[in-house]
Amino acid sequence: MTPPELQSDLTGLRPDLAAIVDWIEPGSHLLDLGCGDGALLGYLQDEKAITGYGVEIGIDKVTECIERGINVIHADIEAGLKEFADNSFDYVVMNQTLQATHYPSDLLGEMLRIGRQGIVTLPNFGHWRCRVQLGLLGRMPVSAALPAAWYDTENLHLCSLNDFEQLCTEKGLEVLETQVLNHNHSNGGLSARLFPNLFGEVALYRVTKIRGDQ
């Protein structure tokens, strides 16, 4: 699901993962939904002494996590997270995962039931390149953040950053922090900071419940 352009930087950690790492308080308890090979958890375990689990649907990725010494639970995050108790994690992370699920709104709700804070990263369908491809060329966008053709993509529910923020508002979630990235400037540059919905290729959100306990 993760575009190859985002797969490494000089620190060895993908820029989107590096940004997430900055947001995590040391020693916290974290659930990574769709954890893949466990790279984020491995890094956080080593560098920030976090505890927690990954949840991953692919058995080969599960095995990679086990090889890394990461606690991983082989499960379909959409088949239910009922076994996770309310507010049982400091953070629930969904990195490039939410847009590939059938019921992203429900899942966002589940995230913030289980975790005091949610960290979501998403490809931005409102990026100017997407707009040009769809609006002017009349073709489904293919970009660094959305590398697969329409018939090949795992993404089911693409959205712009404005769309996602509106969903957060509707669900009573407060966005605590945002960061946008693109594939050539890890922080997206000035234009992306000023006009994230137009110039940010990937967005990171840290959210919480407005009246929840933080």
Add this chain to the structure above:
Amino acid sequence: MTTTDGDVHPVIDSAISVGIVEPQTLIFDQSLELACGRSLPGFELVVETYGELNADHSNALLVCHALSGDHHAAGYYPGEQRPGWWDQHIGPGKPIDTNHFYVVSLNNIGGCSGSTGPTSINPDTGQPWGPDFPIVTVSDWVKSQALLADRLGIGCWAAVVGGSLGGMQALQWAIDYPDRVASALIIAAAPKLSAQNIAFNEVARRAIMSDPDFHDGRYAQQAAIPRHGLMLARMVGHITYLSDDMMRQRFGRELREGKVNFGYDVEFQIESYLRHQGETFVDRFDANTYLLMTKALDYFDPADVHGGDLSQTLANVTARFMVVSFTSDWRFSPARSREIVAALHQGRKSVSYAEIDSPDGHDAFLMTDQKYDTCLRSFLEQNQTRGAAA
């Protein structure tokens, strides 16, 4: 190949097999207090070991057997064609790698393969124990295994591993002796039996106990064996070890003679298969042991002391856990394994879980499968030398 003594052996490849193995009997003089309130004045355990115990005793791995298993988990006995019951998983380079682990496998108390059980002589009467052998529990087994660990100089197992009832022992180990288990690998198990599981066990027990040759369990004194009952028990059990899909695939509605005969003889291939399974089982297993093993399963419920709260029961465990289930297992379905996983992660314990896509039902835990084997191997590699000496 043919050895000098004329026995015919399968070709044993020492690169992947532990080779010819020999069981040993260890005698324990101390009395063993049992959960039922009775005690054994002393007991014997038949044990096999594979691989070498390292200098600091940190590489010991205990294999716990399931209902009908025994100590012969890997390798070959001289002259025998069939290796131990988990030979596909135990050996040099195999998931339970004897190049790294010192593997200990025993026959549990109450068994019928040499350890003290209903076929042993009751010192008080000079007769076989038979039905008078005390009912033993998973906790009792773990207690006896802890005495075995003491005897072998193992203070902390690098890993305790088991499938089905064996997995339950691994779980009980982590609960009863948290500082003596560095990692626990629990395969195709459940935190307790369901009413349906108990129901199947009860059918098996009734089949044995209603056999005219059962003689209230004193069949040995009558020179009888409740063959039909034990065979039926095994047939019913065996159905629960296979999946519907796998039975359909392997047997379908295939007829032995290609046509129905409007009678009650064996007609469908599945009937023939089950009867064969039942018949071969009777030759190697004791009916009283079968009764005991099913009771040990029925009574297993470690969370009972905490009002059913498994998470609380697991509050003091320190082992790293790996739980594995199989998609087509309906005896102990993936949902049952997930109960264990949930109780562990709710307590913030170290646990990983894998659900292996397999058509082979409960029996999948005995079989080799690339993804299953990789999970076992990956987990165990993380825990190779986490044990300690006594």
